[in-house]
Amino acid sequence: MNNHISQLKVFGNITNERVKVEKLNSLIRKDRKIDLEILDSFPLNTFGESTDEVLVDGSDDLLKAFEKISDVKMDFTEALKDIEYVGLTDEKEIILRFKNEEYGEPFNGTGIYDFTYDFLDSLFEMGRFSKFCIKNSYTDLLNDNISKLIDELPETKRQYRFLKKENKMLLRGLTSTRYNNYDNNLALYLTLYSLHHYAKEYNTSICLQEAHLTDSEISIFFKQNDPIRIANVGNLHFGMYTSNNEIREGTFSLELRYTLEDKNGKSFSGLSDSVFQINHSNGIENISRKLSNTTKIREIREITMNLIKNVKLSTSLTDDSIYFIFQKVLNSTQKLGSETRSKAREIKERIDNTMTIVEAFDKLKDISTNIDERIHLERLYNEILKELN
Structure with missing residues (x-):
């Protein structure tokens, strides 16, 4: 998750402030069909009244941080006949000119991250060839091949993910028209939905521990405030780890996490198993079924508890x-x-x-x-x- 254009780490000095239910509306983009479907399947009133709090300490800090790195994102599906190859930047990133009627005037998009390789490999199977040409300064050969193939394959379509940053259109990656794009805003909404109902069911409190947020990925750690005492071992804190990757065939997952601390303050954290894992090919009904399966959390907790009790954690290693x-x-x-x-x-x-x-x-x-x-x-x-x- 390093070297993103927009990235933010939330760690230390996290308050206990909880976000109001009504503020979760900011995570739903009303111009996107998938967002409205998620809101319809997991409405705000299932959290409680609009002025109620989401039962996650630090959730207000989390949303404020997310808003800071939430760049404008757009997906356009284009055929190559509506794309012109402009060239390469000094950093050898591809520049494409799009004649998109929906956006208005033609505009240039510049590749970032792995876009140049992914674009050339996905459309022309020449990812490695492009690396060879760039490495050995055969840019004219590469330019000729790209221009020729774009002309030869005018009907070839792909869906392009753009980030708009300081009035520049940046090509982040290719997304699929076959998949639902569960972007980070939806992953965050569904994570808070799951944790809120988890806290209700177990009559416990959960806090934000740490969050790594970028323009394309999230990794967030939560911890249950009240520990479970394990005889002869120490305190066991259950928690959750959520992650999402917006690009290509990324996944959105929530995993049971635990931290074990012995009587001397020595500790470690482990990831037990997935509470749910949602591929971007999953439909809304599939998501509803996975998120409503509260017995899965209970089963994983019991398995983890038994594992920790059975392993001789207080015994010296051989x-x-x-x-x-x-x-x-x-x-x-x-x-x-x-x-x-x-x-x-x-x-x-x-x-x-x-x-x-x-x-x-x-x-x-x-x-x-x-x-x-x-x-x-x-x-x-x-x-x-x-x-x-």
């Missing part, structure tokens, strides 16, 4: 266990960078068989600040507990 834990981490070459794995090797040298699993995981939890790596590690901790059980 040499075999230490080896097993660190092999899992060090073998994650696709998910963890070399620097993170190097830090794990250093920590391994300081772990011995006088320590517990909680103490070992506590030392590992700070080896990366990258959100994607942190999420992988939390999934890995839960997987390790299952295999050691």
Whole structure:
């Protein structure tokens, strides 16, 4: 989630202010059919009265932060006959000119992030060829091929996601006309819907822990305020982790998360299982069914509780266990960078068989600040507990 044009991290100094139900209206874009369908299936009155509060501490901070990075987004479906190839920027990003009647005057769109590669690979299967040309300064060859193929395939259509930033039209990615685009505003609305009803059912309070918001993705952590005491281990805090990716075949998911803290203040967090996972191909009825399945949360909570009770968390690690834990981490070459794995090797040298699993995981939890790596590690901790059980 690094290096986005619009991004914001919410961490520390989060207030307990709860957003009013009526303010959730700002998350529904009335000019989009999918937004209105979501509102119809999950109306505001299911939260309560308009002046009631959403039962999530810090939800007011979350919405205020989201509004700051909520750039204007547009999706246009265009055939290549209505697109002109202009060229490449100095940064070798593609520039396309769109003759879109809906928008009015023709305008230029400049690729950002992975758009240039995705566009050329999706339409012409020349993503790798374009990288080769750019790397070796064969830009004239690349320009000729792009212009020729656009002329040869005039009816080829794609849906383009634009970000409007400081009066510039930026090409963020390709979206699919076959899919529902559950953008971040809807993911946030449905997340608050789920957490609000969860807090009601379990008569508990939930707080915002941390949020990473960008123009295309969100990753948000929530924690249940009241812990559960686990004998001979410590305190268990349940929580949730939600994420969404707007581009291409991204998914929107809500996962049960937990944090275990021993009597000495050592702790780690793990990701247990998905409460729901919504692909952008899912229809509204499918979403309604998934969000109304409250028994799923109860089942995952019970499974996680039993796992934590059964694993000997207060017992010292064996040499075999230490080896097993660190092999899992060090073998994650696709998910963890070399620097993170190097830090794990250093920590391994300081772990011995006088320590517990909680103490070992506590030392590992700070080896990366990258959100994607942190999420992988939390999934890995839960997987390790299952295999050691």
